[in-house]
Amino acid sequence: MAQLLQHLINGLAAGTIYALVALGYTMVYGVLKLINFAHGDVMMVGVYMGYATAFAMGREARGSLLGIAAVFAVAMLGCALLGFLIERFAYRPLREKPRLTALITAIGISFALSYGFQLDIGFLPGASPRAFPEIIEPTEWLIIGDRDVVVWNWQVISFLIAVGLMVGLQYLVFGTRFGQAMRAVSWDHRVAALMGIPTDRVIALTFMLSSGLAAGAGLLYAIKDTSVSPLMGLYVGLKAFVAAVIGGIGHVPGAVIGALVLGLVEEFVVGYAASSWRDAVAFGFLILVLLVKPGGLFGRVAAEKV
Amino acid sequence: MQTPALPLPESRPLVPPALRGVLPVLLAVPALLLFQWALSGSEFASYLLSVMGVNIILAVSLNIVNGMTGQFSIGHAGFMAVGAYIAGYASLQLKEVALSFLPVAASDQVLFTVALLLGGLAAAACGFLVGLPSLRLRGDYLAIVTLGFGEIIRVVVQNTDAFGRALGLSGIPQYASPSMVFFWVFLVVLAARRLASSSHGRSLWSIREDEVAAEAMGVDTTGYKVRAFVFSSFFAGIAGGLFAHFVPIINPGSFTFVRSMEIVVMVVLGGLGSTTGAIIAAIFLTLLPEGMRSLFGALGTEGSLAQRVDQIRMPIYGLLLVVLMLSRPQGLFGTREIWDVLPKWLSRKRGSQA
Numbered sequence: 001m002a003q004l005l006q007h008l009i010n011g012l013a014a015g016t017i018y019a020l021v022a023l024g025y026t027m028v029y030g031v032l033k034l035i036n037f038a039h040g041d042v043m044m045v046g047v048y049m050g051y052a053t054a055f056a057m058g059r060e061a062r063g064s065l066l067g068i069a070a071v072f073a074v075a076m077l078g079c080a081l082l083g084f085l086i087e088r089f090a091y092r093p094l095r096e097k098p099r100l101t102a103l104i105t106a107i108g109i110s111f112a113l114s115y116g117f118q119l120d121i122g123f124l125p126g127a128s129p130r131a132f133p134e135i136i137e138p139t140e141w142l143i144i145g146d147r148d149v150v151v152w153n154w155q156v157i158s159f160l161i162a163v164g165l166m167v168g169l170q171y172l173v174f175g176t177r178f179g180q181a182m183r184a185v186s187w188d189h190r191v192a193a194l195m196g197i198p199t200d201r202v203i204a205l206t207f208m209l210s211s212g213l214a215a216g217a218g219l220l221y222a223i224k225d226t227s228v229s230p231l232m233g234l235y236v237g238l239k240a241f242v243a244a245v246i247g248g249i250g251h252v253p254g255a256v257i258g259a260l261v262l263g264l265v266e267e268f269v270v271g272y273a274a275s276s277w278r279d280a281v282a283f284g285f286l287i288l289v290l291l292v293k294p295g296g297l298f299g300r301v302a303a304e305k306v
Numbered sequence: 307m308q309t310p311a312l313p314l315p316e317s318r319p320l321v322p323p324a325l326r327g328v329l330p331v332l333l334a335v336p337a338l339l340l341f342q343w344a345l346s347g348s349e350f351a352s353y354l355l356s357v358m359g360v361n362i363i364l365a366v367s368l369n370i371v372n373g374m375t376g377q378f379s380i381g382h383a384g385f386m387a388v389g390a391y392i393a394g395y396a397s398l399q400l401k402e403v404a405l406s407f408l409p410v411a412a413s414d415q416v417l418f419t420v421a422l423l424l425g426g427l428a429a430a431a432c433g434f435l436v437g438l439p440s441l442r443l444r445g446d447y448l449a450i451v452t453l454g455f456g457e458i459i460r461v462v463v464q465n466t467d468a469f470g471r472a473l474g475l476s477g478i479p480q481y482a483s484p485s486m487v488f489f490w491v492f493l494v495v496l497a498a499r500r501l502a503s504s505s506h507g508r509s510l511w512s513i514r515e516d517e518v519a520a521e522a523m524g525v526d527t528t529g530y531k532v533r534a535f536v537f538s539s540f541f542a543g544i545a546g547g548l549f550a551h552f553v554p555i556i557n558p559g560s561f562t563f564v565r566s567m568e569i570v571v572m573v574v575l576g577g578l579g580s581t582t583g584a585i586i587a588a589i590f591l592t593l594l595p596e597g598m599r600s601l602f603g604a605l606g607t608e609g610s611l612a613q614r615v616d617q618i619r620m621p622i623y624g625l626l627l628v629v630l631m632l633s634r635p636q637g638l639f640g641t642r643e644i645w646d647v648l649p650k651w652l653s654r655k656r657g658s659q660a
Binding site: 035090093094097098099100101102103104105107108109110111112113115116118119121127234238241242245274276277279280283284286287290291294 | 445454462624625627
């Protein structure tokens with residue numbers, strides 16, 4: 001029983017982090033109908049930015065609230081800028097082209113980033129994983145029984161930050177004028193432009209928002225995993241994408257629920273079966289969901305226009 | 307889009323119609339034997355040519371799904387893995403078997419062909435399994451399912467004792483000679499070209515252009531899509547089987563997402579839908595690292611740069627895709643074949659036929 005509870009907690013903690021990355025996929029897909037394959041790699045770049053900031057600040061600044069805030073701020077702002085550049089120079093010129101071209105471009109950017117960061121030329125970090133500095137000292141926050149169930153402080157902090165960001169995002173999308181513009185662009189960006197909505201600006205801001213969110217999520221992941229490597233984005237990104245599709249891509253609460261489900265499924269596979277099967281189970285689950293509900297759990301299947 | 311030209315009946319056929327079907331084979335076999343003889347000296351050239359041939363088979367076969375049918379698949383390495391492991395495993399089991407009524411070399415080649423076909427058929431069966439969901443999924447979703455499938459295969463292989471887990475299979479007899487590889491290259495090219503201009507192929511092209519319209523015109527879209535997947539994965543499996551028989555060892559690391567993407571880059575660079583484009587891109591991208599290596603080596607500035615070519619290759623592939631999509635999204639040739647873009651005087655002979 002205690003073991004089950006522990007798995008539930010770990011699964012939820014992993015799921016919230018996936019959820020934050022998945023939200024980025026969902027937002028971009030919502031406005032552009034583009035699977036931003038490079039999303040996970042933008043996240044990886046953000047983690048390296050946070051890593052560099054934490055090192056630049058030195059040891060004493062790391063544990064403090066100010067230090068944590070600085071690491072998050074640098075990574076999120078830097079990634080927002082990176083997201084803006086990618087959108088402006090790689091996706092915007094292709095907006096009227098078939099969707100496949102944009103997908104191939106996204107895959108290209110993903111490869112350029114993840115493998116570019118593996119080079120050890122100049123400032124690039126090289127292929128080997130590095131230990132992420134402990135900007136949050138891991139302590140046991142809650143212990144039940146004789147260490148039957150342990151809840152770590154980073155799990156609680158991640159959960160709170162993630163939930164806060166999610167609520168904020170939900171408010172942004174459904175409670176502000178910008179969110180209204182986002183939804184209008186998502187519905188039909190040509191008509192939205194005719195109605196006087198600055199489509200380009202809305203799309204660019206959505207990209208920046210999703211990239212910044214990815215950086216935040218990546219840092220939480222790095223704190224949990226205590227290591228950073230250039231390939232982390234590829235795999236975390238894929239998992240988050242799977243989560244977004246399971247929930248129904250383009251659907252904000254769906255992405256969160258899909259991510260929590262995925263986190264729990266993976267945790268149970270690792271806990272009760274074998275950890276080496278984790279990735280296969282994640283994708284198998286995805287295929288199963290898509291076969292039963294092609295639009296994901298909460299998504300709608302768009303009617304084909306003839 | 308330019309539809310592939312139909313072969314028009316010639317006024318005075320050079321070859322009697324009865325012979326036309328087998329003529330390419332009659333021409334190819336002596337050419338391949340000559341080729342084999344010319345290569346017998348250099349081991350490295352043989353290896354490089356085998357790699358190139360395998361890449362051509364992969365690119366041409368993926369082009370049938372991605373280019374002709376317009377179903378974006380990014381898990382081709384998964385099918386290759388199935389072929390490689392099944393064929394490799396079969397060869398290991400058949401190692402001690404010899405067909406006594408044949409000379410040893412011939413018996414080996416017969417057994418090798420059996421193993422290859424087993425690998426190809428297993429991959430085709432997997433292609434059928436992946437093709438089935440494509441009945442319901444389109445575009446991006448299908449891409450992600452194929453990617454997921456490739457990863458699942460990798461994980462399954464990694465967890466199977468018979469396939470050596472993460473260590474992989476070693477000791478597979480090295481039966482694959484460059485001429486054998488190029489015999490299959492020849493077969494896949496012939497099959498792809500014939501498919502492209504057959505009525506079956508025209509149905510695939512129509513699905514690529516507009517699936518809904520094709521369906522409305524009475525094309526059995528699901529059936530054709532699944533068949534394209536099966537056909538393409540069969541050859542991917544053959545490519546995997548050939549690969550397993552000239553590299554010293556196969557392991558799950560050879561068949562990752564990265565490998566799939568390399569094949570996608572070949573197809574996209576050559577032009578989605580162009581068989582000759584896929585061939586040229588496969589040749590170019592196989593030789594590129596070698597060329598870079600010798601270039602950096604000749605410059606002599608940094609010895610380490612030449613060793614880093616394999617590292618530099620992947621980011622370059624990524625940037626290549628981005629630049630290509632921004633500047634020439636249809637690839638080098640688009641849906642055309644090389645003789646459609648060559649100057650008229652060069653392709654006059656071809657032009658009278660096609």
